Amino acid sequence: MAQFWKPGTEKPRLLEDEDGGVVFLSSSFSSSSSGYGFASIEKQRQRLPVYKYRTAILYLVESHATTIVVGETGSGKTTQIPQFLKEAGWADGGRVIACTQPRRLAVQAVASRVAEEMGVKLGEEVGYTIRFEDVSNSDLTRIKFLTDGVLLREMMDDPLLTKYSVIMVDEAHERSISTDILLGLLKKIQKRRPELRLVISSATIEAKSMSNFFLSSKRRRALEGDELLRPSLEPAILSVEGRGFNVQIHYVEDPVKDYVQAIVSTVLLIHDKEPPGDILVFLTGQDDIDAAIKLLTEEARGNGKTSSGLIILPLYSGLTRAEQDLVFSPTPKGKRKVVISTNIAETSLTLEGIVYVIDSGFSKQRFYNPITDIENLVVAPISKASAKQRAGRAGRIRPGKCYRLYSEEYYLNEMSVQGIPEIQRSNLVSCVIQLKALGIDNILGFDWPASPSPESMIRALEVLYSLGVIDDDAKLTSPVGFQVAEIPQEPMVAKMIISSNELGCLDEIITIASVLSVQSIWFSIRGAQKELDEAKLRFAAAEGDHVTFLNIYKGFLQSGKSSKWCHKNFINYHAMKKVMEIREQLKRIALRLGIVLKSCEADMQLVRKAIAAGFFANACRLEAYSHGGMYKTIRGSQEVYIHPSSVLFRVNPKCVIYHSLVSTDRQYMRNVISIEPSWLTEVAPHFYQQQRHNPNIH
DNA sequence: GAGCACTGC
Numbered sequence: 001m002a003q004f005w006k007p008g009t010e011k012p013r014l015l016e017d018e019d020g021g022v023v024f025l026s027s028s029f030s031s032s033s034s035g036y037g038f039a040s041i042e043k044q045r046q047r048l049p050v051y052k053y054r055t056a057i058l059y060l061v062e063s064h065a066t067t068i069v070v071g072e073t074g075s076g077k078t079t080q081i082p083q084f085l086k087e088a089g090w091a092d093g094g095r096v097i098a099c100t101q102p103r104r105l106a107v108q109a110v111a112s113r114v115a116e117e118m119g120v121k122l123g124e125e126v127g128y129t130i131r132f133e134d135v136s137n138s139d140l141t142r143i144k145f146l147t148d149g150v151l152l153r154e155m156m157d158d159p160l161l162t163k164y165s166v167i168m169v170d171e172a173h174e175r176s177i178s179t180d181i182l183l184g185l186l187k188k189i190q191k192r193r194p195e196l197r198l199v200i201s202s203a204t205i206e207a208k209s210m211s212n213f214f215l216s217s218k219r220r221r222a223l224e225g226d227e228l229l230r231p232s233l234e235p236a237i238l239s240v241e242g243r244g245f246n247v248q249i250h251y252v253e254d255p256v257k258d259y260v261q262a263i264v265s266t267v268l269l270i271h272d273k274e275p276p277g278d279i280l281v282f283l284t285g286q287d288d289i290d291a292a293i294k295l296l297t298e299e300a301r302g303n304g305k306t307s308s309g310l311i312i313l314p315l316y317s318g319l320t321r322a323e324q325d326l327v328f329s330p331t332p333k334g335k336r337k338v339v340i341s342t343n344i345a346e347t348s349l350t351l352e353g354i355v356y357v358i359d360s361g362f363s364k365q366r367f368y369n370p371i372t373d374i375e376n377l378v379v380a381p382i383s384k385a386s387a388k389q390r391a392g393r394a395g396r397i398r399p400g401k402c403y404r405l406y407s408e409e410y411y412l413n414e415m416s417v418q419g420i421p422e423i424q425r426s427n428l429v430s431c432v433i434q435l436k437a438l439g440i441d442n443i444l445g446f447d448w449p450a451s452p453s454p455e456s457m458i459r460a461l462e463v464l465y466s467l468g469v470i471d472d473d474a475k476l477t478s479p480v481g482f483q484v485a486e487i488p489q490e491p492m493v494a495k496m497i498i499s500s501n502e503l504g505c506l507d508e509i510i511t512i513a514s515v516l517s518v519q520s521i522w523f524s525i526r527g528a529q530k531e532l533d534e535a536k537l538r539f540a541a542a543e544g545d546h547v548t549f550l551n552i553y554k555g556f557l558q559s560g561k562s563s564k565w566c567h568k569n570f571i572n573y574h575a576m577k578k579v580m581e582i583r584e585q586l587k588r589i590a591l592r593l594g595i596v597l598k599s600c601e602a603d604m605q606l607v608r609k610a611i612a613a614g615f616f617a618n619a620c621r622l623e624a625y626s627h628g629g630m631y632k633t634i635r636g637s638q639e640v641y642i643h644p645s646s647v648l649f650r651v652n653p654k655c656v657i658y659h660s661l662v663s664t665d666r667q668y669m670r671n672v673i674s675i676e677p678s679w680l681t682e683v684a685p686h687f688y689q690q691q692r693h694n695p696n697i698h
Numbered sequence: 699g700a701g702c703a704c705t706g707c
Contacts, residue, residue, distance in 0.1 A: 011702090036702065102705065102706075103706080104705090104706080105702095130706090130707095131706075131707055132707095147705095147707080148706080149705090149706045149707045150706085150707070152706095152707075153707060174705090176704095176705065176706075177705090177706085178705090178707085179707060284703070285701095285702080285703065286701085286702070286703095287701085316702095316703080317702090317703080317704065317705095318702065323706035342703055342704080343703055343704060344703080344704065346704090347705090348704065348705075363703060363704090364704085365703070365704095366703075366704085372701080377702085377703065379703090422704095432707090434707095460707065464704095487707095488706090488707035489707080519702075520702080524702095585707090643699095643700070643701085644700045644701090645699090645700070645701080646699040648700075649700095650699085662700095662701075662702075664700080664701075668700080668701090670702095
């Protein structure tokens with residue numbers, strides 16, 4: 001059993017502020033109440049911690065180009081600041097206040113809350129825009145919530161975002177790729193539009209570096225000049241307290257060898273010794289979660305006293321909606337809920353009723369190797385910022401406790417302060433083309449909040465060049481480059497779509513692109529693997545997985561888009577509905593780009609050629625004398641295998657193209673289609689011509 | 699015969 005150190009002097013406050021750079025404004029700025037109706041809602045608003053900073057916030061936004069608001073959970077900053085700004089006149093004269101979020105669900109929730117507080121109909125004065133859903137009105141909407149990805153897309157039509165007077169970037173500390181790109185671009189826009197105001201909402205840990213980012217060296221010089229009429233270019237930092245309760249932290253004395261076992265022991269310890277309250281456990285992935293549940297169920301059963309009253313539930317994104325909803329159902333009296341979760345509960349989902357958190361100290365994180373061009377998912381230690389976020393989940397309803405399965409010494413001395421920003425862990429192909437489309441040609445010189453490695457940027461430029469999307473001067477080509485940038489898909493998929501025009505198979509290709517962009521269209525039930533495989537066989541096409549998707553789509557349409565039909569065939573109905581939405585979007589965009597919606601009927605050779613035109617770099621050749629179905633990539637001689645979930649598994653055609661690689665003990669190709677090697681020089685002569693004499697091709 | 703942290707356009 002894990003031994004926890006119970007410090008004699010337990011920490012009075014969980015969220016220790018360890019960077020001294022944050023300015024805390026005193027409440028002398030407190031505002032008087034605004035003469036506003038809806039008494040009860042107005043009272044609720046006034047009770048939010050952010051309310052007493054109303055005047056301070058308005059003053060800072062007025063006088064500073066950028067205001068950084070450090071606010072803990074429950075401060076009310078997201079719902080209140082846009083309203084303060086509106087009340088102060090920032091939306092007068094047809095201007096709009098924007099507030100971005102990293103996630104769609106948050107956009108919808110916050111927008112409807114604010115519309116309710118203001119007593120207006122959602123979609124009119126208060127609106128929102130997310131992919132597939134625009135609940136806003138260009139004449140009426142004054143406060144608009146949107147995902148940061150949508151705002152980036154808006155910049156393609158209006159690079160200076162002229163209709164917005166204030167842009168609030170919420171959850172900036174999460175440092176997603178789109179937030180980072182957005183921050184870099186907003187900084188540029190500010191130089192052209194001094195009247196634009198930015199509000200960056202961030203966690204404590206990031207505030208200082210965010211402030212330094214918006215105060216570049218050029219600006220420091222400007223500050224010394226004569227800039228009286230302009231707002232101060234030095235960002236203001238305002239800290240707003242949250243409404244979380246204290247969380248006591250417990251550490252283990254010695255490093256934990258087996259964290260699944262340690263979790264089980266700790267759950268039973270809490271259940272035995274601590275007062276009622278639900279437990280949230282952070283683990284890395286589905287495998288660990290299933291193992292922990294199995295072990296916990298066994299040990300609880302064999303331990304009479306503690307076995308009663310535990311409701312043990314898994315939580316990860318792969319679960320169906322119904323399974324996920326179980327964790328939100330209220331815990332019956334006398335019971336204790338134990339939710340064993342991935343990182344999904346760290347930011348994306350909030351559980352009420354959690355009093356105890358057990359933190360394994362690990363999560364799965366994506367890493368990208370620009371040399372091999374492979375993205376890997378690996379279990380890695382979390383950062384202090386994550387650890388604090390996880391612990392905070394225990395203090396939402398009353399004071400709670402957090403059990404960290406690592407030592408305090410490790411936390412203090414070895415854990416990194418914050419995680420590596422996503423942009424430094426990812427393939428940058430989509431990101432680079434987006435910047436190019438916005439006229440940023442000097443990618444290497446772009447002022448990022450955190451610079452990606454030059455190797456990753458160069459690799460992205462190489463891929464875009466090979467696709468014919470950028471030219472020798474690294475400028476977007478016309479029309480292909482601009483078309484690819486318009487299509488909201490990875491550039492290789494976008495190129496496949498554009499190539500389908502002259503091949504006359506857009507109809508089929510957008511179906512394939514749509515299926516490839518959802519997680520999985522298969523409905524997997526544990527223990528029903530055989531049935532799933534049989535269902536797959538009913539649709540399997542000799543050409544490969546992409547053509548199999550076409551068969552499934554056809555069947556789905558013939559069934560009248562029936563959910564029953566999906567169920568019978570082990571197909572995920574919700575995924576199919578998403579496929580339909582994406583397909584409609586792609587169809588609309590393709591038609592706008594002048595691509596003709598044509599079907600090639602049964603001629604699958606055209607479909608395969610279109611796939612090759614986008615994914616030629618992923619072509620592989622079967623190794624003639626290998627018995628294990630070993631392939632090598634034609635370009636890099638990398639050893640790869642067909643994934644067992646593919647319809648071409650064990651079929652092993654001579655030459656294939658894959659859509660993506662997953663790396664475990666081997667590199668597995670997922671979603672594979674067979675091609676003729678001669679097509680490669682046909683669709684990508686520039687890429688393969690130097691290798692004309694390479695025996696691998698002929 | 700194997701495996702899918704989490705978002706987003």
